[in-house]
Amino acid sequence: DTGVSQNPRHKITKRGQNVTFRCDPISEHNRLYWYRQTLGQGPEFLTYFQNEAQLEKSRLLSDRFSAERPKGSFSTLEIQRTEQGDSAMYLCASSLGTGQNEKLFFGSGTQLSVL
């Protein structure tokens, strides 16, 4: 499989619990993005990595959210002390980062439900 892989596909958790999602990008892609999407809305940018460096973080990314990409390959997104407002689809995308015509390849997302 040469696409972007996200695990788990679905996560149900109780409010206050911590959750971690994983994204495996396309192998030669150096850029990796995290987005959040709620029903009827477009994806909202959270953060992105160039190799292992986290270059930008959205103001949406509160201190309960942390993302890592330790070896410049897979990435994890952790949410601590989850709140009901965190319920959303979390999308990962990767790209070769080749300038203005950069094309993002998205995974199928992790659907988080916080009860």
Next chain:
Amino acid sequence: KNQVEQSPQSLIILEGKNCTLQCNYTVSPFSNLRWYKQDTGRGPVSLTIMTFSENTKSNGRYTATLDADTKQSSLHITASQLSDSASYICVVRDRDDKIIFGKGTRLHILP
């Protein structure tokens, strides 16, 4: 403020009919515009990309147009199929590398 507005919010058409989705943007300075298709429960997939100098681009039954002067784009779907049921998202990139997503148009194709 850089914005991407799409209309209609949702659309229902019969299989075999054509339809056109609209995207208006205020992003400046503009770099390029992509249309993505997002099936339910899946991530978006790029359909077309258009730069400032391009007016139209086709990908099978999908044809995108761009008017950079009026900052409008459209996505025309010809001879719709049931598999075209999805959300179609307009995405604009500025020259500072910011990527701005529209909210999408939800298209339903009825048999």
